[in-house]
Amino acid sequence: MTALEGGPEQRLTPLATRCVQPDLFSAAGGQPGASTLPGDPSPDPGETSPEVLAIADACCRTPQAIVCMLSAASLLRLLPDASARVWLGAPLRIYIPRTATPPRVLRWSNDKAFYVGVQTVMLHGVTVPHTGPARTVIDLVRYGRHVGGVEAATRCLRSYTSGGGTAAELQATASAVGMPRRAQEILDLLVLGVGLVQP
Secondary structure (H helix, E strand, O other), X not given: OEEEEOOOOOOOOOHHHOOOOHHHXXXXXXXXXXXXXOOOOOOOOOOOOHHHHHHHHHHHHOOOOEEOHHHHHHHOOOOOOOOOOOEEEEEOOOOXXXXXXXXXXXXXXXXXXXXXXXXXXXXXXXXXEEXXXXXXXXXXXXXXXXXXXXHHHHHHHHHHHHOOOOHHHHHHHHHHHOOOHHHHHHHHHHHHHOOOOOO
C-alpha cells in the first residue's frame, strides 16, 4: 500500500532555513553551471537551481527517503519542468521534518521500492538517492493518480526512449519492483504508443 502526504502548494523554503546552502557545491565535486549533454539521463552535481537545492535539502533532512516521481523526472531531465514541491518515497514510520514547503511523500511498504531501479548522486555534499530513468517512468504510471493521470509518464517515456532506454529494462524493473497488473497493462499500452519494442 502507498499513502500520499502533502498539503497545499507553497513557496520554496527560503535558503536561510535550509540545511543545504548553495556555497557547498564544491563538496560535491561539481561546478555551478557545469555543462550537460542533451538527453544525458544523469543529474548535474554542480547545478544550483532552486529545485536541486530543495532536493538536496530534503535528502539532508530525511536520508532514508528516495527522490521520486516528478522530482526524479526533472533531476534526470526526463521532464523539462521543475516540480513545485519535492517528491519523496519514504518508509511508513519515518518522520518527515516539517518545513515551510513540505515535500509530497509517498509512503512505501514494499522494501523493494527502496533499491530496485534506485541510483545515487552527490548534490551539494549530500547523498541523494533517486529513482533511475526506467523506475521513474514506472512510478509515474503506477502512481499516476497523484499527478493527474499518465501524461507525465508518457512524456517521460518519450524522453527515456530517445535517450536509448529499452522496453526490456522497463519490463525487468517493473517485474522486480512488483508492478500491479492494472498498472502493468497501462505501461504496456504506453510502450506500444511510443513505438518502443523489445531489442
